[in-house]
Amino acid sequence: MKRAGFDNIWLPVALLLPQLMIIAIFFYWPAGWALQSSFYLQDPFGFGSTFVGGENYTSLVGNDQYKRVAGFTIIYSVLVTFFSLAIALLLAVKADKVIRGAKTYRTLLMWVYAIAPPVAGFMGILFFDQSTGPLTKFFQMFGWDFKLGVDYNATATAMVIVAVWKQIPVNFIFFLSGLQSIPRSVREATMIDNRSATGRFWQVTFPLLAPTAFFLLIINITYALFDTFGIIDALMKGEPGNNPMTLVYKVYLDGFRGNDLGGSSAQSVILMVLVLLLTVFQFRLVERRIHYT
């Protein structure tokens, strides 16, 4: 709050009211409702519900399918995060170095940010088409009978590739802006101390980029968990079957197609706790960031 604040009482209330009302109706009410219904078993035909305590949670723990989905979500998040960060970092370092065409490269490398995940997924369908897809043929060259939507590993690979492609621009933008904020004096000093460009990168530039990288780590995990829904939905063409899926997709599937309200709510609550943990982790990092500068 500013020292020179205004003393008016009704104006700030009126200013805050729209935001508070929207949050109350579309955030706190639904979140509370999810917590409540995660302890109930909903009648599939809509005739009331019975309190079952933690049964929805315990049945998830023992559910093999849920474990499989959770396992896939972890592997998927790790792969998407790692590859999109690594490729983006390489490109950002190079884009920061070149003088000629720097702005053109920046534009060409970041514009995919604006493409919607399901649209990216739809293009993926054509690239991984069972009979004509160029990437299908590429994998077949290595003797892998790549069948999107049929073979679990093939579908998972396609999901990772499309998700990485879609996420490179964001990471690139943040890495480039992080690199460009390294002061000139620091760069010149390291130039004198260390002749090897690789040595300079790992000993000076990378540690200075670490706060950006930590921050991006959280952003990318959140992306892999939630924002890839459209990609996953497009690539499995609306037929879950035996296909890999993430936890969020399962919440959607159980809640909207399976009509398992209690189970879906329990999964929602588990995800909420997961996101809360990530956020606490992130806030601690933000504090660290402030100490850095």
Place this chain on the structure above:
Amino acid sequence: MAETTLETPVETHRPRRIKWGAIGDHTVLILGALLMMIPPLLALTTASHDAVTIHREGLQLTLGDNLGKNFHAAMFEKGGFTQTVDGTLMLMNSFILGIGFAMGKIIISMMAAYAIVYFRLRFATLAFWVIFTTLLLPLEVRILPSYEAIQKLGLTNTYTGLIVPLIASATGTFFFRQFFMSVPEELAEAARIDGAGPWKFFVDILVPLSRTMIAAIFIIMFVFGWNQYLWPTLITTDESFFTLVRGIKQIVLSYTDSQIPEHGQALALAIVAMIPPVAIVVFFQNWFVKGLTESDK
């Protein structure tokens, strides 16, 4: 920049080395640019072929002569399951969602941020926490209960139900709070001494001062709203409310159900769905990059 000024005197003895390094850098960047450019470009060239060719041979490298025809069909012929929606209507819905969401978010969050930063309120801290807790849980996490809430309010298949729940997160408020905190104290004091009330100060000084910030956040929010998929999928079952991004799956499915899938038309629709957000990001990229890298700190 700094590197060359320093490296030049050292490297004059071995001019070759610096050249190889630069070539390597450009090679990596060109490969990266190709990686990002090729899929949408192939989508465009493929969209210029007829359905039979695409069905038999897949993606096309060359331009065919059906580009206009496919785009015309995608935009003006009724498609989907009920044959009531065409590309033009979906394009309009996408603009309503993108612009409505961005404007709503900016107005509501600027007002809230102003109240939190510039007023001495007893419950300011409470309001701050009530608002910023929403940063913790994205809509996807509470998707089912949010849908139930909208259904109970009778807002399914309305623009209100489509847009307002997406606004229920504090990203914008947080962004403007950070910006207002960085505005010099003296400004508000000077305004007060000159006799300007809080409303006048907000409208005549603070809002004009935030122009760049507003532009930056508008671009980010427009793209975010335009690209929404899960929420519109749940909320709009009536095809006349379909956005391009939401409708694309339905359209693809109904095309692929036919004997020879109309992938050309579906791709044309995908390209129409890409153009507005890509254009705004490319044309206003300085604002966009500034908004993106500063809003998330």
